[in-house]
Amino acid sequence: MIIGVPKELKQDEYRVAMTPAGVRELTSAGHVVRVEQGAGEGSSIPDSEYVATGAKIIPDADEVWAGSDMVLKVKEPVEEEYRRLSLRSGQVLFTYLHLAASRECTDALVAAGNVAIAYETVRLPDSSLPLLTPMSEVAGRMAPIVASHHLMRPGGGRGSLVCGVPGVEAAKIVILGAGVAGMAAATLAVGLHASVYVLDKNLERLRQVDHHFRGALETIASSAHAIEEQCADADIVIGAVLVVGARAPRLVSDDLVARMRPGSVLVDISVDQGGCFESTRPTTHSDPTYMVHGSVFYCVSNMPGAVPHSSTYALANATLPYTLELADRGWQDAVRLDRSLAEGVNVVRGKVTCEPVADANGLAYTPLADLL
Ligand SMILES: NC(=O)c1ccc[n+]([C@@H]2O[C@H](COP(=O)([O-])OP(=O)(O)OC[C@H]3O[C@@H](n4cnc5c(N)ncnc54)[C@H](O)[C@@H]3O)[C@@H](O)[C@H]2O)c1
Incomplete structure (x- = not known):
């Protein structure tokens, strides 16, 4: 051929x-x-x-x-x-x-x-999408990297080093969704020595995450209450949820963002499905961020395009x-x-x-x- x-x-x-x-x-x-x-x-x-x-x-x-x-x-x-x-x-x-x-x-x-x-x-018999997976892996792995950059002062953030230094605490990274992108984000976040919290509605998924990371992060059952509790003192929130065939659920309200630390960073990987933060709007690599109530929003809809x-x-x-x-x-x-x-x-x-x-x-x- x-x-x-x-x-x-x-x-x-x-x-x-x-x-x-x-x-x-x-x-x-x-x-x-x-x-x-x-x-x-x-x-x-x-x-x-x-x-x-x-x-x-x-x-x-x-x-x-x-x-x-x-x-x-x-x-x-x-x-x-x-x-x-x-x-x-x-x-x-x-x-x-x-x-x-x-x-x-x-x-x-x-x-x-x-x-x-x-x-x-x-689509494979288990319903997974093998030719979409690699791009979720790329976007997931990029998310903690771009968030760490924007957490620094020149990136618009509160001026924290994601991994901390001896005597100074590491950043708290909250990941919403433990699918392909969420797992990839968790891998990098743990590698960056952050304090990592992964939330998902699917308990079986959380069991797999817990088993895989062997205590290197916390898993938390997702609910409106748990999301509010975890995001309120987070330095970085990464949105990586997907409901197949539907718009992404809005999990982080503007009101919650207003209560977060000024200079915190929110990365919405799910932006291509409408976004999981109330104020998400698609951005580009040439102008990737905007501010919401003092927090940095990064919502690039084709993250893999940067690499x-x-x-x-x-x-x-x-x-x-x-x-x-x-x-x-x-x-x-x-x-x-x-x-x-x-x-x-x-x-x-x-x-x-x-x-x-x-x-x-x-x-x-x-x-x-x-x-x-
Ligand atoms: N921005 C980009 O450049 C880019 C690149 C690749 C993928 N994506 C997007 O990333 C998103 C995630 O993709 P994926 O491949 O990881 O999907 P996935 O299906 O593997 O994982 C999604 C996870 O979200 C969880 N979830 C659903 N609703 C939830 C809720 N209310 N609370 C907590 N968890 C919930 C599901 O249980 C599942 O584990 C998709 O919207 C995809 O289109 C974006």
């Missing part, structure tokens, strides 16, 4: 869909990988590294799309790319799509008549096994054999095969089985 990797065009997107290691795996299996010139630059991967593992560098984006059986991307196609979707019939597009949020992109894929497989709807090199490798490590399945077997056999991958199929030859996407856009739903 011929696989194309174009450069991402979305604003502030520096990731790329494949690493040189992925190129090597695919070319060793007999496939051809065509990478657009400069596609890896934003992730600090020069063309020469792709060439060294067997890729062909293609100077022109149209040529990448027109000459590939499967196109691998990171983000959904942007308007400029819509006309490229129909340059090659029967093409498979494998990328993050988030079609429930974009009628325009859904229409473009329906009109193109190709096969669109979305990273974010690939494209790490994010590219984390994402590509997770997507590569599925890419290999698709390339080795062709999409139809691959999804017949792998139900998780089948859940990723969103659009096939003009039909929407993902029910939530069809519902969200008011379009007809066609079960994938009818088209295989």
Whole structure:
């Protein structure tokens, strides 16, 4: 199979869909990988590294799309790319799509008549989302790092060193949610020698956290009362909750923030689901924070965008096994054999095969089985 990797065009997107290691795996299996010139630059991967593992560098984006059986991307196609979707019939597009949020992109894929497989709807039998997990891990691990920076005076915070010093207490970090992002945040927070408190509604989850950290942090059953009690004297609060398919619950009111220490820092990782603090509003890496009642709010909705090199490798490590399945077997056999991958199929030859996407856009739903 011929696989194309174009450069991402979305604003502030520096990731790329494949690493040189992925190129090597695919070319060793007999496939051809065509990478657009400069596609890896934003992730600090020069063309020469792709060439060294067997890729062909293609100077022109149209040529990448027109000459590939499967196109691998990171983000959904942007308007400029819509006309490229129909340059090659029967093409498979494998990328993050988030079609429930974009009628325009859904229409473009329906009109193109190709096969669109979305990273974010690939789902394992335990309901986890293996191609979203790496980005929650990145955002979770970043949260205590950015919060520690903003806790310092030049970062707008109260001027505390997160780990303390001999004779001076360490910062108190409260983490709301003990899922993928919350666990990743806890790992870093413990590593920074902070005093760490993790809250979740799911007691089984808290048992696992307790077992994993063996006394290095406190676990607390989440309730409005517990959140108020823990946040009131926290230096850092990290919001990492998720209720699947719903807006994030508002857990930290403005009134509570007003009672927190001036200069405390609140990082809302859940901002992309509406945020779990009352005054959360999305911010960008170029202007990441704002003040609420004397506390610093950091609410960047694409945290992994700050570390494209790490994010590219984390994402590509997770997507590569599925890419290999698709390339080795062709999409139809691959999804017949792998139900998780089948859940990723969103659009096939003009039909929407993902029910939530069809519902969200008011379009007809066609079960994938009818088209295989
Ligand atoms: N800002 C970014 O750049 C970025 C990047 C990646 C992920 N995210 C977001 O981070 C959030 C967390 O993702 P995840 O993968 O860790 O989800 P997850 O499903 O693994 O974990 C969510 C946890 O929240 C807990 N929870 C739900 N309601 C709660 C409540 N009221 N009190 C306490 N805990 C509660 C759940 O029990 C679960 O353990 C999501 O909204 C995701 O979209 C943001």
